[in-house]
Amino acid sequence: MIFLLQKTLIFTIPLLIVALAGVFAERSGIINIALDGIMIFGAFVGALGALLLRGNPFFVDHNQLTFILAMLIAAAAGGLFSLLLSFSAIKLKADQTIGGTALNMLAPAIALFIIKVFFSKDMLEMQMAPDSTGKMTDFGFVILNDDLGPVGSVFFDKAYISTFICVALFVVLSILIYKTKTGHHLRACGEHPHAAASVGINVNRMRYLGTTVSGCLAGLGGYVYIATVANGTASGAVAGMGFLALAIMIFGNWKPLGIALGSLLFGFLKCLGVIYSQISIPINGQDVYFLRDLDLPMYFYNLIPYVAVLVVLAFTSKRSRAPKAEGIPYDKSARESR
């Protein structure tokens, strides 16, 4: 059970942070369907950064520092990459779905192209590198590896530093978007850009801000995903996590709390599907693997999270509400049509 919760936490974190990335873009009025692409790009650049840093023994000694630096690199890369989207959506008033789709195609193309050119491979793996004493060390990020009792184990045993950073980021940014002036302005631009402009808010700047924050978070999430879930291997894909995060964002009704609940639920069910055969409850002193003993194919467990999301949506959709102005390019001279 502890193992399941640990896995859930690890799997949930990238979903959580990337879904929040979606909120920042869409709340400012830009549809960010490129989350998947930005994740791929961030993951690739982050992995590349970590690989290069580890050429220096100092960074091999300080794995956690390398991890944090790689996360920063990934976030910066994601932010820069998302400028392609915001530039086309804001400056050129292009269709945001098309721009996002283009980024989704561009990211794996760039990543695979560069990996192939410089490494003659189709994926970028974290290799062992010599530390300052010359010992070959692998790229492990786990902070502690101890039994800390039921509660402690879930959060700290085999935990990654990214988990804490991402949770902290999530809380801070959620407060930011709801409780600060900039946050209010940003959300206003996603609802009534003309009303926002009439009180002196620079709509385009807010939208650039929203999309760039979104890009940073998605890039970060992408790197966290490959570093924690995908064994540090960057290839031209993140297993559709970006699209899942998009779905979680809609599921969570474009609100941080909803997203947190949604990604926890989804992450839990998803992990259940992966490790159901290892889950046991002690009955009369014996471990009973009740899910494995049901003898259902693993596909059944794989289906559960997706079906669960659909069922929940069917019941809760009445209060679902997308930001009003999302997807509509802001035109100062146009009249608001809705």
Added chain:
Amino acid sequence: MKTADKKNTAVSVKADKTWISSVVASIICILGGLLVGFIILILLAVFDQDIPISEAFTGVVTVLGGPFSAGNTNDILFQLGNMLFMSAPLIMTGLSVAISFKTGLFNIGAPGQYLMGAMGALLVALSIPTDVVPSWIVWILALLTGTVLGALWGMIPGFFKARFNVNEVIVCIMTNWIAANVVSWVFKATGDNFINYAETKVNFIRKTASNGVATATFGLDKVFGGSYMDISIFLVSIVAVILYVVLNKTTFGYELKASGFNKNASKYAGMNEKRNIILSMAIAGGLAAAGAALWCLNGSQDFKWDTYMTLPADGFNGIPAALLASNNPIGVIFASVFLKYIAVGGSNLAAQTSFNEYVSPLIVAVIIYFSGISKLLRDFLVKKLEPRMFDRDSKDRKRRPGRKVPIAAQNSGEGGEEK
């Protein structure tokens, strides 16, 4: 320049103006994408001592040549045949995405519908013994089963949208992964009859040709150097034309587009917008599934059944195909063939030069990026061309100096790309 000539011959109807502008805008996007690809090749050649600069030029010619850069005639025909065969499913998923866009929906669920179509077609094509039922009947039954299954699968997002007002994007994404698991599950459960043990390919389903079911080729496969070529490309082209007529010349098509353009207005005008949403998604699902069915029924294709971790690329590539064609069904044919053409060029590039095949998706992605602004470009071109049409009447048409406009527009377009 070529397009300018074309324009002069085709300006008999006013509507043609917008059409020409669309084509010009698309061509500008494509040129922009190629330019970026070219720049990347040059940069690579500059920074890599092993690659001479001249190879960048060879490279861009190779990509542009598509199957024609294969070398000898037989290889060219072979690659051309495969390209046309591979285009067929892509055209279908492109049409699927396009028709949903026309109804104001984003069908990102084409991969799932594609998988359902493949499953339906394979199950039927491999279970009905062809010594009892004629193989062409089995072929039709398989295609129909796949299509119907995909249509039903496509109805799910439509139903959720119409009944519960759930965003279709999220339902499509969920149904994609559900489909991937369902297909794996079904083949896992019924495996022994369908998995290709005979050729010891345990990850794949038997080829339908093993049951004597295969799409008619009329000798086309021989003509095209023994490739997979069959008549599917012609079948899907007919489907595209039918779809074009339905969308533009029938009440039903008008209703679909009206629902997409303004849901409330179409409701006010007495259209059943919920029915239209479900129908549109069902058609979209059927199209994507039929594309998959045609691919499987070729008879010589390996379908990977244990697909629960991956979704078919052709499902997602329908999105760029539709976008590149501005959702015009006829345009989807050309856009899809073009995408496959560039992809073949990319694999030739990898085989013949020191560059790798990922240049192709890079170029395509940049083209899609530019196609986002193609509407802007198109409107700009139309604006440039329109006034003449209203100022002077039809008698002045011959004197219209339209030639300069596309050139100017081209320049301005390329100026934008440099940023």
